[in-house]
Amino acid sequence: MSQLTVGKDVLSYCSKCKLNLNHTIVAMKDSQTIAKVKCNTCKTMHAFKDPSQSKTKQTGTRIKKVASPSASKIVSVSDLWMDKMSNTTKKSTPYSVKTKFAEGDIIDHTKFGPGIVEKVIDDKIEVVFRHEIKTLVHNK
Numbered sequence: 516m517s518q519l520t521v522g523k524d525v526l527s528y529c530s531k532c533k534l535n536l537n538h539t540i541v542a543m544k545d546s547q548t549i550a551k552v553k554c555n556t557c558k559t560m561h562a563f564k565d566p567s568q569s570k571t572k573q574t575g576t577r578i579k580k581v582a583s584p585s586a587s588k589i590v591s592v593s594d595l596w597m598d599k600m601s602n603t604t605k606k607s608t609p610y611s612v613k614t615k616f617a618e619g620d621i622i623d624h625t626k627f628g629p630g631i632v633e634k635v636i637d638d639k640i641e642v643v644f645r646h647e648i649k650t651l652v653h654n655k
């Protein structure tokens with residue numbers, strides 16, 4: 516990806532020329548976002564318009580931008596925890612290394628709070644807590 520900086524040329528849609536033309540960057544919103552550009556053809560200064568978003572103009576029909584399903588949603592630990600906790604009816608069990616836990620069990624940990632057993636690996640359990648996923652021992 517090329518660096519976007521003030522003074523650099525960029526392709527933008529010009530509302531005056533009604534074309535995608537080369538523009539010079541006049542102002543940046545941040546390092547990735549262009550705020551203002553100057554048309555190299557008509558010398559008009561205007562807000563940057565992404566040329567790829569003005570292509571549907573001619574047909575008159577507006578194609579709604581659909582978020583591609585491949586764009587995987589980033590699920591945070593707390594989202595995962597919230598999801599799991601809201602989908603369970605189990606009662607929580609205070610955590611102890613001596614207790615044997617099973618997948619889906621709710622643990623009440625003195626330090627990490629409530630968590631849900633995601634996986635059981637022999638004498639270890641993977642627990643989803645509000646802010647982190649922890650591996651704990653059980654069934655000792």
Ligand SMILES: [Zn+2]
Pocket residue numbers: 529530531532533536554555556557558559
């Ligand atoms: Zn222009």
